[in-house]
Amino acid sequence: MARSWVNSAERIGADLHLELAGTGGRRAALIAALREAVRGGRLAPGTRLPPYRSLAADLGVARNTVADAYAELVAEGWLTARQGSGTRVAERAEPLRHPARGAVNGGTSPKADPADRPTPAPRHDLRQGTPDASAFPRAAWLTSYRRALQQAPNEVFGPGDPAGRVELREALTEYLARARGVRTEPGRIVVCSGFAHGLRLLFAGGVLRGPLAVEAYGLPFHRELLAGAGVRTLPLPLDRHGARVDRLGRERAVLLTPAHQFPTGGPLHAERRAAVVDWARARDGVVLEDDYDGEFRYDRRPVGALQGLDPDRVILLGSVSKSLSPAVRLGWLVLPERFVGGVLAAKGEREAWASVLDQLSLAEFITGGAYDRHVRRMRQRYRSRRDRLVAALAEHAPHIEVTGVAAGLHAVLRLPPGTERSAVKAAARQGVALDGLAAFRHPEADMDAGDGLVVGCATPSEHAYTAALEALCRALPPHAPGTRPSKS
């Protein structure tokens, strides 16, 4: 797994030895290695980094991997990117650390600096993927937790059931049927730590085998996790009806985001939903349904989960990471019966993984109605944020089209061709962390969704959202860059 790279003194001014270790994916490993090199002083402030192409060749990774890693570290504040001068180590390389990377503190000092607690977030975090952390329903959750802890029989504190607590699986059976049209039973649900853990169980655990068809645009993180498990992913093109499931080839499994294509934003067309289930039946295949934000639909009733069409052909993966908080670390797999044993074996008989008390607390939270209340409240909040984003753009950047806003926690801002990368950099200069559409494109995709910014509306707290929108608008290209658009 480890790779090393000694690059020439001309390029970086010092021999540098990068180790890309672990199975978290090359992008993650490269980010970690570069961050470590900057933090440890091996890459001095102001040092110019090699062009994507050279570093990619040196390390034997894709050019996009390097570009993504640089962009991430720019967003985090470790690097800076300026037109014409390339990517350099930031002069003061610690300004914008993301909470998820607070770890790097501890390494430098015997005792982490109290001033680093809590680790500061980026000035404006408009990355997709996380809910509003300030909205966690502390009081209601504590009530559920207390009740769960007080009612728990003693055996709760013994060895855990690898499937997860039956109380939670029962609560999920009822909730998912009601809210998402899922047809299942407690014995077909396996509780896990979140979507990624579910995917690991299925593939690293040997329950399913690659190749896996995926949407041409999706989370690189998922593709990297799969690649780490030795699973080849084959991109399905997207069009305005969603994934082109008619293009499925010899694969036996496909991963889709039917409720709300991530990141481009539309639901999978009804005919495609039926077609992919037919495909699975005909080929003894299986559809993995990433139901990542199925609860957050604004303009009409949520479309039910694909799983309801054929519970024996669809594996639904869900979690509370978007609806409640990723800090809770609870997700679930809703499985056809034939996969249950394999998933449990992959999970490990003595490894419950997910906190049992949190499982009981969530069961209580759901059955007592607090989960529904919270989702309703957050749906209103995110809808209002979407409306504010649309309004801000209409006022300050009316030439920018916004798409994918009928549901979910993010929107896509369509940009003129060729402007995406510079827009991401311009955003970073405004202190705005976000990603361009290209960051989500499968390297082997044979289609291109065009230039765009993926804007997460949920991450900033309520009071910080307006400032984040203003900073975003300042970063947007006034018109097509360099030239005036022909119509103006």
Place this chain on the structure above:
Amino acid sequence: MARSWVNSAERIGADLHLELAGTGGRRAALIAALREAVRGGRLAPGTRLPPYRSLAADLGVARNTVADAYAELVAEGWLTARQGSGTRVAERAEPLRHPARGAVNGGTSPKADPADRPTPAPRHDLRQGTPDASAFPRAAWLTSYRRALQQAPNEVFGPGDPAGRVELREALTEYLARARGVRTEPGRIVVCSGFAHGLRLLFAGGVLRGPLAVEAYGLPFHRELLAGAGVRTLPLPLDRHGARVDRLGRERAVLLTPAHQFPTGGPLHAERRAAVVDWARARDGVVLEDDYDGEFRYDRRPVGALQGLDPDRVILLGSVSKSLSPAVRLGWLVLPERFVGGVLAAKGEREAWASVLDQLSLAEFITGGAYDRHVRRMRQRYRSRRDRLVAALAEHAPHIEVTGVAAGLHAVLRLPPGTERSAVKAAARQGVALDGLAAFRHPEADMDAGDGLVVGCATPSEHAYTAALEALCRALPPHAPGTRPSKS
């Protein structure tokens, strides 16, 4: 990963198709498959199972794997074993289900039977490995949880730090230094879900490579996890000073239980402790220290962690699974700095795994002194249980020697040669679930620790312990079986 087995009608009375799926190890997979076959009715009550040897040959697994799987299912009540009639499917195959296997309920009925909640434990559970579930400090834990939840900054509910919350890593740094002589800093600690998760991160994550030297006796579960990650384990013989570390060969890593060899019970001798660190320095090797019950020493001050001898050569793995409860799902890796990046990459940048709220609660629990108070209380309780075990044996089975009782949550009852397997079966007939020493022996070990029963003193609740001891004493061979000992 999947294997199938169609056995002949003569042996089981029906064609049976067993799938050993997943990476949880073959033993776990076989247990799951057999349990499923019984539960689903494919193996009818009374059906005689094939001899170990035949089934092992059919499945291509070790004979011990089959023997272990049968023994486990006997203990759980799915199978029965009677002298002379082999192993059969129990007539009423659901009497003694273990809490950890409650999952199998859900699968049979759309809604798990409320009468199954909580799932009943074995009548007398004397298996090692879990603390007294009735002793979980609910009130103190809830106080810590409430305080943690109320004090938590909002960013807690955002994406997690894959290293774990810095509050917990700081609390562990201080606690482990004080209680276990561990020398580290928060930046070298990675929080995980428990020991097994830590081991997975190191090996499945590609941070360390096999072969790995292990003690000739240890948890099969750990060996299976490692085998699933493609790691070959090489057994080190044990003698009265612990593992023969002078026998280390070309391996670069060794896994030890220095404080209290599991399961035989002695501490690693001081000279061996020094020798293994010298070995690691000389060979650029690493020692994995499984500090599984370092807090529970009764007769003198706990021996400090080996890690303190050389923090750059020892990885310490610890958890609260024995000290508090496996339900909390929190453990830690204390790492030499060079491994931190790799472990974090293996963990996955967006996968915190462990409940963040439980992490904060544990930090609060430790720093507020509640953890020390709980450990002190449990030390007294377990010491008293050990004393009661020793007294019961002195009264009812004075010919049985008890060893390994200076520390920990289990004891070893030495048996006359050749009597172990029948003693385990006799215990099962008395409703006592426990394991023989053979269940822990590495299949390639070139030494034998003799016959013995590994008796967990911690699992029964206080009120059930006396009855469990009585049942155990009834199951013990009165003297050497068949013949009277020569001295009587």
